[in-house]
Amino acid sequence: MEVGTEAGIRPELVEEAARSLNPYLPPTPLQQSRALxxxxxxxxxxxxxxxxxTRSFKVRGALNKLILMSAADRQAGVITASAGNHGQGVAYAAAAFGIAATVFVPENANLLKVESMKRLGARVVPAGRSYQEAYQEATRVxxxxxxxxxxxxxxxxxxxxQGTVGVEIGEQLPETDTVLVPVGGGxxxxGMALYLKARRPAVRLIGVEPQGADGLTRSLAAGQQVVLDRVQTMADGxxxxxxxxLNFELLKNRVDEMIRVGEDEMLRAIRLLFEWEHLLAEPSGAAPLAALLHRYRAEPDERVVLVLSGGNVTEEVMMRALRSR
Structure with missing residues (x-):
């Protein structure tokens, strides 16, 4: 079976997405941190x-989706459900094409992200107490x-x-040994695993989840999708x-390791990224650093890439992070 066909997606589609996105989104930097x-x-x-x-990788997937839509489908508008970052990506992509966007969000959604969606012109509708409830309402509408x-x-x-992040890493640091990637829905x-395991199979891919939202870790252990009854984490992303x-099918044979991180570990990682690198990271973006510092033992010459996936951190979380030690 061709790589990726079990989920209806091939590595070539990631490469095509990278070419399609280039006029809209220049590659993001890959820089070494001497302090870290x-x-x-x-x-x-x-x-x-x-x-x-939109201060998050999510704009990549949203833009690729809209680029590939027909003009007639675009005119009918787009609708989505999101905890925040994806909604911003859809709002940004819709604005780029001048079409209507509606985003259903949980009632307790990150207000920073909600206001960003509105500024980008999206209609934002609170629905339910979780992403799943917001998604159910989005599908109904x-x-x-x-x-x-x-x-x-x-x-x-x-x-x-989303896999175009992997294309850029492969071009920017061909000798990459390991990549730590935050995981929500996967x-x-x-996308990164599909591309990298086909084009650069020696690269180790490690997924990072919060301890209170470890659905992929449990799914891989069980050999089938596991749906958590309860999710508890400040990392809304x-x-x-x-x-x-689709993600489970793609990942079940392509992930080298899964790591779970705690809330305090993510807070400390946010603080270090801010104080040492002058970079803002929300908890999801800081999760790979938390894993590297507290859970993963790297070799001295190992070249480890941390995907800082988003920087939409709230004032409350930032203050907690700055107080952490």
């Missing part, structure tokens, strides 16, 4: 997705309106767009109840 290299005892590189227009549903992580074109890791169906 010393602290972690290995060669540490940061893939800085927090400087994207989509069936009535005929707008195109842009899934946050379980869509081949969205996955391909779209980012799935990683607060999925489990991996998407």
């Amino acid at each position: 290299t010393v602290k972690a005892g290995c060669q540490v590189f940061l893939k800085i997705e927090s400087i994207q227009p 989509q069936a009535v309106t005929g707008a195109t549903l842009v899934h946050a992580f379980d869509d081949p074109q969205v996955i391909a767009g 779209g980012l890791l799935a 990683l607060a999925a109840s489990g991996p998407g169906r």
